[in-house]
Amino acid sequence: MKCELCGKEFQPSGHGRPQKYCSKSCRQKADYRRKKNRPARDRNGKPPVKAVETKQKPEQDLDQRSFERMMDGSMLDMLRTIRDRLQKAMDDTSTPANALPAISRQLIDVCERIESLQGGGLTDLLDDEEDEVTGDVGASIV
Incomplete structure (x- = not known):
């Protein structure tokens, strides 16, 4: 079998998944190259967000001042x-x-x-004497 990185012939071990590389160093080099060729990711490990192009133009009936007032x-x-x-x-x-x-x-x-x-x-709550309960409102025991 041939190593995918260096092309050297090697004898696979026969255990587990079929080997692709002749040595640990070839496997590490291939991993490094794979990671190097990937698109950049941000610090959270998420791929960069691509801007979506729209063919429609935004509506012009909302001017800057109206937008700012709406967002206030x-x-x-x-x-x-x-x-x-x-x-x-x-x-x-x-x-x-x-x-x-x-x-x-x-x-x-x-x-x-x-x-x-x-x-x-608070002053309205304290000054409101009309709502004060004067009669017996509770239930009586017979």
Whole structure:
């Protein structure tokens, strides 16, 4: 049998899969050449993503300003994101103790703005005396 790399004649061992190479060094060289000729892969081992060409042109009715406005989040979404980041900073053990008062004030301000944008607030909940239950609403035992 002939080695696929160097062409040297060799006697196969007869065990397992048929051999292609006469020695371990020929097998390693062939493996190196195979890997060298493969297309480049990124660090995660995934093949590079090829750009897909489209024959259609994008619609022109959406200008740059309209697109940017469409992609902008609402004020409420931004405030919620800020609230979550401030809460993480408050809960983080690496946050310095002298920064906690300022962070907590900002967190309270953001929460109050969220409440005001949602149409209610803590003051509305506390000032609402009309909803107070005055009668006996529970079930009675007979």
